[in-house]
Amino acid sequence: MLPVVKILQDKNLLRPSVENNPPELRLLAKQRRLHVFFVFDIANTAYDFAEAHLPKQNQLPVLIVRMSSKNHGYPANPAQRNQINDRIAEIHNHEGWNSFPPFAVDYTVGPPTYMSPRNLKTRPL
Numbered sequence: 001m002l003p004v005v006k007i008l009q010d011k012n013l014l015r016p017s018v019e020n021n022p023p024e025l026r027l028l029a030k031q032r033r034l035h036v037f038f039v040f041d042i043a044n045t046a047y048d049f050a051e052a053h054l055p056k057q058n059q060l061p062v063l064i065v066r067m068s069s070k071n072h073g074y075p076a077n078p079a080q081r082n083q084i085n086d087r088i089a090e091i092h093n094h095e096g097w098n099s100f101p102p103f104a105v106d107y108t109v110g111p112p113t114y115m116s117p118r119n120l121k122t123r124p125l
Contacts, residue, residue, distance in 0.1 A: 031104075
């Protein structure tokens, strides 16, 4: 996570906490296809695991970091932000009620299989 924090700080996209420390980052999901995508929750106090699968529930701000021979960090445009937020909601739904972040989705060995998505089971009490 350290390179991500450094890139975001260098681009002035990451505000330090009150103690002048980087804000808390929590890995939410990792998805592998041709590229590997990591989604971090950065100091989000509005995250609600119980409703994170619902469409449009978690409309989080999105910053994109691309790491290659040159590293880039920038705010997502509205279409990218919506796509990423929708995908995170889908992953929460697919993983079910008994799985918690960080989620790992791997397409390199074929389509993933989900045994008990949230939309097929009622929420446990």
